Amino acid sequence: MRPHSLSGKILLVVVLVLFSALIAGCSAPVQDSLAADWRLTVNGTTERVLTMNDLKALPSADGYGYCVSTTGFRFGPYTCKGVDLKDIAGLVGGVNPGQQVWISAPDGYLWVFDSDQLEGRGFVTFNENLTEIPSPALRIILMYEQNGTALSYDDGGPARIAIISEQPGVITEGSAWVKWVDRIEIRE
Numbered sequence: 650m651r652p653h654s655l656s657g658k659i660l661l662v663v664v665l666v667l668f669s670a671l672i673a674g675c676s677a678p679v680q681d682s683l684a685a686d687w688r689l690t691v692n693g694t695t696e697r698v699l700t701m702n703d704l705k706a707l708p709s710a711d712g713y714g715y716c717v718s719t720t721g722f723r724f725g726p727y728t729c730k731g732v733d734l735k736d737i738a739g740l741v742g743g744v745n746p747g748q749q750v751w752i753s754a755p756d757g758y759l760w761v762f763d764s765d766q767l768e769g770r771g772f773v774t775f776n777e778n779l780t781e782i783p784s785p786a787l788r789i790i791l792m793y794e795q796n797g798t799a800l801s802y803d804d805g806g807p808a809r810i811a812i813i814s815e816q817p818g819v820i821t822e823g824s825a826w827v828k829w830v831d832r833i834e835i836r837e
């Protein structure tokens with residue numbers, strides 16, 4: 650087919666239209682499908698499976714989150730929005746004193762919080778210079794928004810554990826910030 654023929658031009662236009670549709674379809678909707686495909690299993694005295702819409706329908710909690718990796722790399726500070734872990738546990742019977750909350754992800758990562766931490770106590774906290782400071786009251790949330798936007802996969806989205814404070818500048822240990830959370834279990 651000669652490039653200057655009419656059918657050649659039509660073909661070029663069709664290819665360009667399809668190509669731009671493909672590019673447009675690959676940006677924002679990736680984020681949407683990440684959330685749409687996600688399911689959270691919550692297991693306690695009963696079991697519930699939540700979608701992202703179910704999670705977002707629960708009362709939201711927000712605050713400042715800032716964490717540090719074991720190698721001293723700092724992530725944040727962020728504004729974080731999500732649902733308090735106590736409210737999620739409440740859907741399956743709640744957490745009694747002495748029980749634990751097991752948080753896991755598809756990569757096999759597991760982190761355990763005790764009932765005291767669910768009340769915001771018993772965390773190790775640091776200031777900006779990574780000097781340990783007395784811990785203010787904290788909240789553990791399952792975060793779905795970071796700095797006002799949906800959490801990306803690289804940041805642990807669609808849902809990640811965040812430990813938040815009312816005032817900024819409180820740094821917590823990154824190991825508790827479980828990425829890609831898909832299972833929450835209340836255990837003895």
Ligand SMILES: Nc1nc2c(c(=O)[nH]1)N[C@H]1C(S)=C(S)[C@@H](COP(=O)(O)O)O[C@H]1N2
Nearest residue numbers: 717718719754756758823824826827828829
């Ligand atoms: N699912 C999952 N979450 C995780 C981890 C992991 O390996 N898997 N690593 C944790 C640790 S040890 C840290 S310090 C922070 C940040 O880790 P990154 O540097 O791998 O993002 O995420 C935490 N959350």
Ligand SMILES: [Mo]
Nearest residue numbers: 718719823824
């Ligand atoms: Mo870490």
